Amino acid sequence: MTRKPIMAGNWKMNLDHVEATGMVQKLAWTLADKEFDGSTVDCVVVPPFTDLRTVQTLIDGERMPITLAAQDVSEHDSGAYTGEVSAAMLAKLRVKYVVVGHSERRQFHAETDEVVNTKAAKVLAAGMTPIICVGEGLDIRKEGRHVEYTLNQVRGTLAGLTAEQVASLVIAYEPVWAIGTGEVATPEDAQEVCGAIRKEVADLYDDATAEALRIQYGGSVKSGNVAQIMNKPDVDGALVGGASLQPEEFAAIVLYQKLPV
Numbered sequence: 206m207t208r209k210p211i212m213a214g215n216w217k218m219n220l221d222h223v224e225a226t227g228m229v230q231k232l233a234w235t236l237a238d239k240e241f242d243g244s245t246v247d248c249v250v251v252p253p254f255t256d257l258r259t260v261q262t263l264i265d266g267e268r269m270p271i272t273l274a275a276q277d278v279s280e281h282d283s284g285a286y287t288g289e290v291s292a293a294m295l296a297k298l299r300v301k302y303v304v305v306g307h308s309e310r311r312q313f314h315a316e317t318d319e320v321v322n323t324k325a326a327k328v329l330a331a332g333m334t335p336i337i338c339v340g341e342g343l344d345i346r347k348e349g350r351h352v353e354y355t356l357n358q359v360r361g362t363l364a365g366l367t368a369e370q371v372a373s374l375v376i377a378y379e380p381v382w383a384i385g386t387g388e389v390a391t392p393e394d395a396q397e398v399c400g401a402i403r404k405e406v407a408d409l410y411d412d413a414t415a416e417a418l419r420i421q422y423g424g425s426v427k428s429g430n431v432a433q434i435m436n437k438p439d440v441d442g443a444l445v446g447g448a449s450l451q452p453e454e455f456a457a458i459v460l461y462q463k464l465p466v
């Protein structure tokens with residue numbers, strides 16, 4: 206089965222809504238120069254909440270081949286949850302993907318697999334697609350428990366979801382030690398865990414579900430290393446942080462040239 210690659214640029218807490226306009230325009234111009242129309246790769250931007258309306262207006266108004274995503278969502282539907290943003294609010298803004306369980310949310314906001322699982326279910330119920338982040342820290346990697354640890358997160362975050370839901374979503378494998386450090390996992394490291402995730406999903410559900418699921422690698426991805434990582438059979442895209450803040454660099458990642466397998 207051919208899975209459509211998905212490159213998502215997570216801006217994290219960078220770029221206000223004015224800066225976001227320039228960023229998205231430059232990205233769109235660079236992609237248009239190369240006649241990119243979004244048919245071969247999904248190009249996704251993940252701005253802060255305060256930028257979503259501006260970016261959505263720009264993307265829709267100019268018919269840009271760029272899809273809108275959010276960085277987080279509330280695990281609640283509505284009500285007295287000061288500071289939270291619901292899945293319904295994001296869907297209304299034409300957000301298509303929502304990142305849940307990013308390691309920075311897990312680390313700084315104590316999000317557990319259970320919380321991430323609830324958020325993923327809310328995103329799906331609102332008609333959007335979750336990008337569920339998993340991945341081990343350096344201590345776990347050093348102990349050689351990275352596969353077991355990550356698969357445990359996969360089981361916890363997918364709990365209760367149907368095969369149809371799992372087939373539609375995205376899992377991002379991000380080894381925490383490779384995020385923002387310049388330390389990239391080797392393509393073989395990425396394949397080891399992404400392959401294990403797909404096998405786990407086949408065991409939990411069935412082969413068709415595992416084959417349909419898209420798995421991203423994230424952690425210091427740049428235009429110079431993306432093709433090698435994408436050459437691995439179970440890697441279907443990248444969740445990009447730092448490099449996504451430079452429009453030409455992110456465009457080069459989206460436009461990566463396939464290497465001969």
Ligand SMILES: O=C[C@H](O)COP(=O)(O)O
Binds near residue numbers: 215423424
């Ligand atoms: O969401 C993106 C990841 O945390 C990767 O960030 P990075 O590309 O800056 O390492």
